[in-house]
Amino acid sequence: MKRSVQDTPIVFIGAGNLATNLAKALYQNGFRIVQVYSRTKEAACALAQAVEAGYTTELSEVSKDARLYIVSLKDDAFVTLLPEIVAGKEDALLVHTAGSIPMNVWEGKTSRYGVFYPMQTFSKQREVDFRVVPFFIESNSSEDTELLKAIASVLSEKVYEATSEQRRSLHLAAVFTCNFTNHMYALASELLKKYDLPFNAMLPLIDETARKVHELEPKQAQTGPAVRYDENVINKHLEMLAGEPEMQELYRLVSESIHRLHNK
Amino acid sequence: MKRSVQDTPIVFIGAGNLATNLAKALYQNGFRIVQVYSRTKEAACALAQAVEAGYTTELSEVSKDARLYIVSLKDDAFVTLLPEIVAGKEDALLVHTAGSIPMNVWEGKTSRYGVFYPMQTFSKQREVDFRVVPFFIESNSSEDTELLKAIASVLSEKVYEATSEQRRSLHLAAVFTCNFTNHMYALASELLKKYDLPFNAMLPLIDETARKVHELEPKQAQTGPAVRYDENVINKHLEMLAGEPEMQELYRLVSESIHRLHNK
Structure with missing residues (x-):
């Protein structure tokens, strides 16, 4: 059986405006979100329910078995929590979704990493039409760049590679x-x-x-x-x-x- | 034969962005634009051609026979030229199209006057859909208010009365x-x-x-x-x-x- 990109099990770290919109769009397009982490139970639980995932409010309890971790936290929280985020996920691909954070923030912390940046304004109260949202993709390997582009292309017609410099x-x-x-x-x-x-x-x-x-x-x-x-x-x-x-x-x-x- | 509002012969004083868009919309909706005045021949001529009107670059040569004069000039030019604009048009209705100028600028200068303000951004290079443009109407007589509302209603679904205070x-x-x-x-x-x-x-x-x-x-x-x-x-x-x-x-x-x- 041919595997499709939708088979990639995904964990969301963060349940804010962007994470909520992106997770729902992926879910609606057939992706499997296995777990949602948020510091606040309310946010974690609300998003987890919407995408039929488990949830946790403890980073140490985040599943180690996913193949893709999408990290969408406030910039300073992300940098502080980085060591805990990468722990035990050596084989997985880890990406963040921030326009302003360079890719090299991951360097030396984990082996497969990148950026998955949908440039749009997201609010929880409103569902965004992802087909026209430009995605800017970056990764430290061409294989993972292709994987991220393939995932983004399920959602949007506007998928581009961009350097950290261009993205900022x-x-x-x-x-x-x-x-x-x-x-x-x-x-x-x-x-x-x-x-x-x-x-x-x-x-x-x-x-x-x-x-x-x-x-x-x-x-x-x-x-x-x-x-x-x-x-x-x-x-x-x-x-x-x-x-x-x-x-x-x-x-x-x-x-x-x-x-x-x-x-x- | 029943007369329609479209029978009101109109002169445009000014051929800028707003005048150009408004005159074309009136023309396309069956109104008769008899003449266009502008200080610059190029602007006067271009708009006059588009709406099958005559044109002049001399205020003294503006026709005295129209029933409605729509004045759409830069605010300070309007105030300076006011005496020349009203001259010889005692029976006509004169309106300006400026958001920022109160109606009483006409007071004591002519007998029938008002404001015809379409709140939109107009550029000559782009045709605006007038059906959704809100018009704010004011006049010194209820009859002329109704006439202006009837004219605006041919173009737009959003026609309101507004005081000078509200308009500014x-x-x-x-x-x-x-x-x-x-x-x-x-x-x-x-x-x-x-x-x-x-x-x-x-x-x-x-x-x-x-x-x-x-x-x-x-x-x-x-x-x-x-x-x-x-x-x-x-x-x-x-x-x-x-x-x-x-x-x-x-x-x-x-x-x-x-x-x-x-x-x-």
């Missing part, structure tokens, strides 16, 4: 593109609450702003008072933000940055 | 939601160019970030190093931005702002 650059850009963008939405939402206006009035604008950069470069797509340097409007807005010095400072800085980018 | 609040929120968001895309694009990585790798992330806030509040939807206050990652990113002091300052300020919002 992508991750930094992703913070601007996603987290900072979402914070602009959040600040608008705070303002609108103050004015007793509904945030959902902004949704057509949010959607069009995102759609536009599929066709135009972001610089070309820019509109509004800062890019045409309409000081009348900018000054009125700064006045309106007088009671919110932090938002006012941010408004000023981003407007200057827009103006500068368009005059260079 | 929406406009400020829109600057954060759209212009500042687009600038986050632009900064990411600059970074990726430096690293020789393609911007379109970001598109799935951009789309999901926008989609998410249809379901979750922006604050709930937030992910990334700033919201979980992962100082390791934040400090690495600040280091990576050492050569870009402006972007570094922005990174720091937005991260602090995210952290503060989530701890209040």
